Amino acid sequence: MQQTILVCDDEKEIVEAISIYLEGEGYKIIKAYDGLEALDILNKQKVDLVIIDVMMPGLDGIHTTLKIREKLDVPVIILSAKSEDTDKILGLNIGADDYISKPFNPLELVARVKSQLRRYMQLGNIGGNSSQAVFKCGGLTINDDNKEVFVDGEPIKLTPIEYNILLLLVRNAGKVFSIDEIYEQIWNEEAIGADNTVAVHIRHIREKIEINPREPRYLKVVWGVGYKIEKQ
Amino acid sequence: MKRSIVIILHILTVLLFTAGLGILHGYSTDEYGITWINNTKFEDSTQFSGMVADDIHNLKRLAVLKGAFEDGNAFSDENTIVSASTSNGSMGYTTADIIALAGRFGYSLDPVTHSISASRAGNDASNYEIRVTFKEYDPHYFENIEPGPSQGVMTVKDLSLEVLRSLAEYYILMDQYGQELSNFQYYISFEDTSGEELVLSNTSRPPSELQRLGRHITVHNDYSIDTDIVPQPDGITSLDNGLEFLDTDEEDLMYIGIDTAYIYQDRYKAASDRFAGSIGDVRRWLMILAVSGVLSVITLIPVVRGTGRPGLDDAELPMDRIPLEALVLLLAFLSIILYYLFKLTLYRSVEMLTSRRDWPFWRLLARCLIVYTMCVVILASVWRRSSNGGIFHNSLLNGITKALTDEEKGTAAWNAFKGFAACILLNLAGCFGILWFWMHRLEAVNYYIAFWLLIILLAAADIYIYVILYRKTGQRASLRRAVKMISEGETGYTVPESDYTGNELELAKSLNSISDGLNRAINEQVKAERLKADLITNVSHDIRTPLTSIINYVDLIRREHIENEKIREYVDVLDKKSARLKNLTEDLLEASKASSGNVRLEMARLDMIALASQAGGEFEDKFAARRLELELNTPETHAYVLADGRHLWRVFENLYNNAAKYALEGTRVYADVYSKDDNYVFTIKNVSAAKLNISPDELTERFVRGDTSRSTEGSGLGLSIAKSLTKLMGGELLIEIDGDLYKASVILPKHEEPVETKVTTGTLEIE
Structure with missing residues (x-):
């Protein structure tokens, strides 16, 4: 089934570029150039995902999102030139599901759109599987029975060490593990001095499970202390 | 030469000079000082002529005594030596009579020692008064006492003692001048x-030969003197006195010669040797x-003005800060104390x-030395x-002149003086009045009343003055506090003007207007800063939207x-440059945020070793891409510091990034x-x-990178932000460059104990 995405930005060229990328992925695109237009479209037809700019004439992205959330639970990705933490927090707090700052990497945009759509579509599907060996953390799922890892339903390939590290962190989500602790748990050896082995593995895991490894959603670095999986 | 050496040298030479003065003083004579050394020969010295004068004096006396006690050049006690007039008429006493008389009173003359001894007192009744009219041993005695009824009256006891003494003198002088070996x-x-006719001589030579001795004196019978002794002794020029006894028959009557070969060991020889x-x-000491x-x-000269090492000998000493007059007074006082100490001890x-x-000379010398020392100081x-x-830069005179000529200070000083003087005068007059009325209180009741009234008035006036002073002090204290508050950053602080009076009111008004202006200026500056930051933020946001299209369409x-x-x-090319433009806008935003606003700090205990290995992990691929080998060495197992993890990561990230980018x-x-x-x-x-x-400082300055041409990516802001962040966390970021070796150090204070995360804010200072 072809999924419909509403793209709303006052810059026509940006809407056009996004359309090109997403149509290339097989999505149906509806274009809007301000908040009111977007709300109008949403009232009229079914949309699976909304990408909306913050700074727009008329109704801005924030208010549009608020309005959308009054009726719909469709995923909303905010697209903004503002990259400040406070802007992101604001956007996410008023009901947006993701936040992408301009200028964005087209590939990242596509990945995030896919991720949001997968979660939206498959919501509740995996939740029914109540095996003891399944650990979940947001869109991250680990099935320890067959050693499989899914991010937003998409299977991920990890090496055994990477898998063990991730499992350790997910099972103790929220707890910060120091490098030495991880080393001792995974390698079953006493940690000897500073070594970037663990750090390298962590980076590799991050590159595999995160859309943007520089701004990880799951595997966070606690600088100068260790690593943890964010409890979600 | 060191100044201390010069000072010691000076002290030594001055002491030597003083000692020399003292010793020469010892050699000097009362009348001529040490001019006697001009005469190279002893015979020409005043000492010599003084000795001769003494001898002549003694000889004159001996001549008289010889006439009195001798008969035919031999001692005889038959001579009548005293004539006296008594009630029984005139009578004479011989020497023997007198000795007998003296014996009655217990006096006797020892023939060997020529000393008079007195045994127990004789018969007092035999002591009676007589009128002595002539004494052979004192020929001019009677003429020299005033005429009258008591002229020459004395007791026989006194007379006998006097004669005995003259006899003793005779013996002594004979012993002294009688010997030939002189x-x-x-x-x-x-x-x-x-x-x-008597002859008094100690030589067997004929008198004329005496004139051929080294020095001689001849007294002629007309009392003229012929001598080669220069300077002439006092005694010689007055030889005529008491020489009436000299015979006028012969041409030369008194011959004296001194053998200047000094062949005999007598006092002349001794004096000559000593001389x-x-x-x-004396010559040596003079030298x-x-x-x-x-x-x-x-x-x-060098003691006073130093040895000319500028900034060293000229350097101000603590005593140079004392006003000059005070210093002089102080040293004068010190001299007095020193003098009394000297008096007590030395x-x-x-x-x-x-x-x-x-003694007086040495005491004077000591005083001079003390005063001299003070003068040198x-x-x-x-x-x-x-x-x-x-x-006079630092002198009371200058201070007073300045205070009086300075318009502001002068007026203030004059006002303060007026107030002070008025207060003193009021009190003096009041006290005087009170005293006066008290002394006269009994005279009138009114005085008594006035006495009490004046006490009350004076007390009231003084209390009033105190209250004014108290109030002013309070006002000044609160103004001081206000100034301090403002200087510490409370720029909006004002004082209520109604609390102040007079000068303080003026001060308070000025203070309030300063505070007001300062506050406004700071607010304006803050506003301007914020505007600037907002502008940069907005501009970079505005750039981002078109940049998004550029990047996207380039990609398309x-x-x-x-x-x-x-x-x-x-x-x-378009792809690369648009990516760079993207980085630039991000850095610009970062810098503007950092320099304008507050930075949130979440200070927690971190392990720098963990951070270093995390960073190593993060950059592993970047290092590998440029075939760089990262060597992490940590002697310790942990390096706990207190820092904000995200900010410290930014610093590390920057340093690792630089290494990854710019290392060979x-x-x-x-x-x-x-x-x-x-x-x-x-x-x-x-x-x-x-x-x-390039210098390390330039590296951390804004927009400067290792290569001045700025051909590679990056805005160069990174290091400068990293440096500020480290500073904000209480640490230091040092960059060293040694040839092409680049070294960056992050130094943070140790912090071993775990702590709760503490959130603070700080402002970044970007150079």
Whole structure:
């Protein structure tokens, strides 16, 4: 089934570029150039995902999102030139599901759109599987029975060490593990001095499970202390 | 030459000079000082002529006594030596009579020692008064006493004692001048009162030969003197006195000769020897005096003005800060104390070591030395003052002049003085009035009332003055507090003007207007800063939207599988530059945020070693891409510091990024974490690929990078932000460049105990 995405930005060229990328992925695109237009479209037809700019004439992205959330639970990705933490927090707090700052990497945009759509579509599907060996953390799922890892339903390939590290962190989500602790748990050896082995593995895991490894959603670095999986 | 050496030298020479003065003083005579050394021969000295004068004096006396007690050049007690008139008429006493008389009173003359001894008192009743009219041993006695009824009256006891004494004198002088073995030789021929021819001599030589001796005196019968002794002794020029006894028959009557070969060991010989010795001593001491005098004058100059090492000898001493007048007074006071100390301690030494004649001289010398020392100290201070802002720069006189001529201070000082004087005068007058009324209180009731009234009035006035002073002090204290508050950053602080009076009110008003202006200026500045930051933020946001399109469409073009090689190249350029533009806007935003706003700090205990290995992990691929080998060395297991993890990561990220970007390909990058004193230090070292012809300071300044041409990516803001962040966390980021070796160190204080995360804010200072 072809999924419909509403793209709303006052810059026509940006809407056009996004359309090109997403149509290339097989999505149906509806274009809007301000908040009111977007709300109008949403009232009229079914949309699976909304990408909306913050700074727009008329109704801005924030208010549009608020309005959308009054009726719909469709995923909303905010697209903004503002990259400040406070802007992101604001956007996410008023009901947006993701936040992408301009200028964005087209590939990242596509990945995030896919991720949001997968979660939206498959919501509740995996939740029914109540095996003891399944650990979940947001869109991250680990099935320890067959050693499989899914991010937003998409299977991920990890090496055994990477898998063990991730499992350790997910099972103790929220707890910060120091490098030495991880080393001792995974390698079953006493940690000897500073070594970037663990750090390298962590980076590799991050590159595999995160859309943007520089701004990880799951595997966070606690600088100068260790690593943890964010409890979600 | 060191100044201390000069000072010691000066002290020594001055002391030597003083000692020389003292010793020469000892050699000097009362009348001529030490001019006697001009006469190289003893015979020409005043000492010599003084001795001769003494001898002549004694000889004159001996001649008289000889006439009295001798008969035919031999002692005889038959001579009548005293005539007296009594009630029984005139009578004479012979020597024997007198000795007998003396015996009655218990007096006797020892023939060997020539001393008079008195045994138990004789018969008092036999002591009666007589009128003595003539004494052979004192020929002019009677003429010299005033005529009258009591002229010449004395008791026989006194008379006998007097005669006995003269007899003793006779014996002594005969012993002294009777011997022949003397360098002093004489011949005197004379008549005694009885007309007997007598000769007094200690030589067998004929009188004329005496004139051929080294020095001689001849007294002629007309009392004219013929002598070669210069200077003439006092006694000689007055020889005529008491020489009436001399005979006028012969041509020459008194011959004296001194054998200047000094063949006999007598007092002349001894004096001559001593003279010869002391002339040498005096000459030597004169030399020493001259040399030490010159030396002390020469050394005085460097003592006073230093040895000319600028900034060292001229340097101000604590005493130069005392006003000049006060210094002089202080030193004068010190001199007095020193003098009294000297008096207490050294006077006895002076009295012990020198003769009484010299005591006043030594005391004076000591006083002079003390005063001299003080003068030198003052002079030295004056000299230093003159090279440190003028002699009178720091003096009461100057201070008073300044205070009076300075318009502002002068008025203030005058006002303060007026108030003070008025207060004193009021109190003096009041007290005087009270006293006056008290003394006269009994005279009238009104006085008594006035007495009490005046006390009450004066007390009231003083209380009023105190209240004013108290209030002013309070006002000044609160103004001081206000100024302090403002200076500490409470720029909006104002004081209620109604609380102040007079000058303080004026001050309070000015203070309020300063505070007001300051507050407004700061607010405006803050507003301007915020505007600037907002502008930068907005501009970079505005740039981002078109930039998004550029990046996206460049990407879209690249996806079009263009055949034309050239267009592909161009698109690559567009891709790279638009990416760089993106980085630039991000950095710009970061810098503007950092420099304008507050930075949130979440301070927690971190392990720099963990951070270093995390960073190593993050950059592993970047290092690998440029074939860089990262060597992490950590002697310790943990390096706990207090820092904000995200900010410290930014710093590390920047340093690792620089190493990854700018290190020479295929080399090693060394990262170390070690402990140094109270800090943990992280260093990262690499060999730069580009030439580092730049100072470390420039590297951390805004928009400067290792290569001044700015051809590679990055805005150069990174290091400067990293430096500020480290500083904000209480640490230090140091960049060192040694040739092409680039070394960055992050130094943070140790913090071993775990702590709760503490959130604070701080402002970044970006150079």
